[in-house]
Amino acid sequence: xxxxxxxxxxxxxxxxxxxxxxxxxxxxxxxxxxxxxxxxxxxxxxxxxxxxxxxxxxxxxxxxxxxxxxxxxxxxxxxxxxxxxxxxxxxxxxxxxxxxxxxxxxxxxxxxxxxxxxxxxxxxxxxxxxxxxxxxxxxxxxxxxxxxxxxxxxxxxxxxxxxxxxxxxxxxxxxxxxxxxxxxxxxxxxxxxxxxxxxxxxxxxxxxxxxxxxxxxxxxxxxxxxxxxxxxxxxxxxxxxxxxxxxxxxxxxxxxxxxxxxxxxxxxxxxxxxxxxxxxxxxxxxxxxxxxxxxxxxxxxxxxxxxxxxxxxxxxxxxxxxxxxxxxxxxxxxxxxxxxxxxxxxxxxxxxxxxxxxxxxxxxxxxxxxxxxxxxxxxxxxxxxxxxxx
Numbered sequence: 001x002x003x004x005x006x007x008x009x010x011x012x013x014x015x016x017x018x019x020x021x022x023x024x025x026x027x028x029x030x031x032x033x034x035x036x037x038x039x040x041x042x043x044x045x046x047x048x049x050x051x052x053x054x055x056x057x058x059x060x061x062x063x064x065x066x067x068x069x070x071x072x073x074x075x076x077x078x079x080x081x082x083x084x085x086x087x088x089x090x091x092x093x094x095x096x097x098x099x100x101x102x103x104x105x106x107x108x109x110x111x112x113x114x115x116x117x118x119x120x121x122x123x124x125x126x127x128x129x130x131x132x133x134x135x136x137x138x139x140x141x142x143x144x145x146x147x148x149x150x151x152x153x154x155x156x157x158x159x160x161x162x163x164x165x166x167x168x169x170x171x172x173x174x175x176x177x178x179x180x181x182x183x184x185x186x187x188x189x190x191x192x193x194x195x196x197x198x199x200x201x202x203x204x205x206x207x208x209x210x211x212x213x214x215x216x217x218x219x220x221x222x223x224x225x226x227x228x229x230x231x232x233x234x235x236x237x238x239x240x241x242x243x244x245x246x247x248x249x250x251x252x253x254x255x256x257x258x259x260x261x262x263x264x265x266x267x268x269x270x271x272x273x274x275x276x277x278x279x280x281x282x283x284x285x286x287x288x289x290x291x292x293x294x295x296x297x298x299x300x301x302x303x304x305x306x307x308x309x310x311x312x313x314x315x316x317x318x319x320x321x322x323x324x325x326x327x328x329x330x331x332x333x334x335x336x337x338x339x340x341x342x343x344x345x346x347x348x349x350x351x352x353x354x355x356x357x358x359x360x361x362x363x364x365x366x367x368x369x370x371x372x373x374x375x376x377x378x379x380x381x382x383x384x385x386x387x388x389x390x
Contacts, residue, residue: 045244047116048107052083052238062240065101065223076127079170079238087235088128089141089228099227102237106148106221114246118145118211118222122160123236124167124197135232137162139196143235144225145211147180150218156184156225158193160206162233166197168205170238174198176209212245251276251332252302255309259326259345264384266316266345268297268326273309278302282329283314289325289342302330317386322348353381357388 050062052073064071070090075082089098110116122143126135141162146154158178168174176195185192197205213220220242226235257270268283281300286293298314316324327341356364358377365376378386 046241047110047244048104048242050104050240051080052078052085053080062104063102065103070098071100071102071226074127077123077125077170077236079121084123084236084238086237087226087228089134089230089233090128091229091231092134098229098233099225101146102224102226104222104240106219107242108219110218110220112216112218114244115215116213116217116220117243117245118147118209118213118220118241119243120209120224120240121170121238122205122207122209123170123172123238124162124205125169125234125236126167126232128234129232132230132232134165134230136165136167136200137197137228137233137235138165138230139163141228141233141235142225143227143237144223145209146223146225147211148219148221149180149182149213150216152182154221154223155182156193157181157211158195158209159184159186160209161194161196163197164199166199166202166205168197168202168207170207170236172203172205172207174204174206174208176206178209178211180211180213251278251336252330252338254328254330254340257328257340257343259343261345261347264380264386266319266324266326266347268314268316268328270312270328270340271309272303272306272312275303275306275310277332277334278304279331279333281312282331283316284327284329285316285319286325286327286342287320287322289323289344291325291327291342294327297326317388319345319347322346355379355381 064085064087071085071087073083074086075084078084085102087098087100087102091098124137126132129135139161143160144156145158145160147157148154157180158176160176174197178193178195183193186194195206222240224237224240226237228235252275253273255271255273257268259266259268261267270281272278280302281298283297283300284291284294285297286295297316297318300312300314303310316326323344323346325342325344327339330338330340332338356379357366358364358379360375360377376388378388380386
């Protein structure tokens with residue numbers, strides 16, 4: 001029995017011991033909708049990096065600038081084994097030597113037509129003086145990200161500060177996303193280019209910092225200026241990376257993928273605004289919505305390369321009663337696959353009664369006595385018909 005349809009889409013050391021070291025209700029799809037798809041994705045390619053471990057450092061001159069007496073590399077904690085760059089405090093609030101620059105060599109020859117992003121991990125531990133009343137970083141304790149871009153002067157693009165003895169580790173969930181703008185805005189409150197950690201002990205401190213550079217960047221040099229001034233105050237830095245994050249175009253720019261039921265037939269349509277190196281499409285159907293029971297409805301040749309609007313249409317006469325989900329797979333010539341959807345068509349509205357079945361010659365047949373497989377026509381009591389294969 002066939003169902004009519006209700007339309008629906010849808011240098012290695014350790015700090016010494018004496019310093020104390022089925023989908024949401026199937027999304028309740030009730031209406032046909034056109035799904036708009038992004039045509040670009042972000043790629044992430046590591047251009048330069050400093051993981052603090054000597055054997056894996058790409059920046060040839062990375063290291064503490066002075067170095068300060070309390071600056072070095074330690075293995076109490078790290079993102080990648082086994083070292084982090086650390087500046088720790090031992091003074092009483094006025095010590096001037098508890099600050100230093102972690103400097104990374106000048107990176108030149110960058111492509112001005114590509115976009116770059118700095119990423120590093122930041123922590124505030126208390127291995128040195130875990131019982132000191134001053135442990136944890138305060139507003140006066142800072143990490144300034146100072147950048148020289150295209151041979152210019154070093155500018156503090158952003159600042160991270162502590163807050164009332166704050167401390168957090170590398171697994172904290174805080175993230176800073178900042179865009180380099182060639183200037184620095186500082187104020188008493190954490191606004192502009194200043195980011196302040198939550199006060200006290202926290203799991204949401206800024207453990208991952210991103211600084212994105214504009215197009216036109218050909219050179220980047222970096223200093224991380226770190227400052228503390230009391231015992232138990234520590235800045236931990238690991239896994240500094242310079243990433244190429246230039247958006248890349250997908251092989252196909254899909255403007256919509258929709259489906260509807262018309263005259264007892266499910267009609268699936270999609271349109272592309274451009275195609276590059278595209279091979280073909282696979283249209284799949286699923287009753288469960290998770291596509292573990294996926295059935296291939298059609299294999300449709302793609303345009304290959306095109307900069308014009310192209311419309312595709314496929315018909316599904318073999319759907320089941322209930323909600324049928326459809327997904328479109330786009331294959332390119334390099335074997336890559338991009339998925340679109342799912343969308344849904346509700347075929348559960350009512351059951352239509354079959355009046356008779358005919359062969360392609362218009363002769364009525366008894367389907368129970370058929371001796372040959374082939375294509376037949378089902379006629380229903382509402383005057384509609386459907387092609388079937390028996």
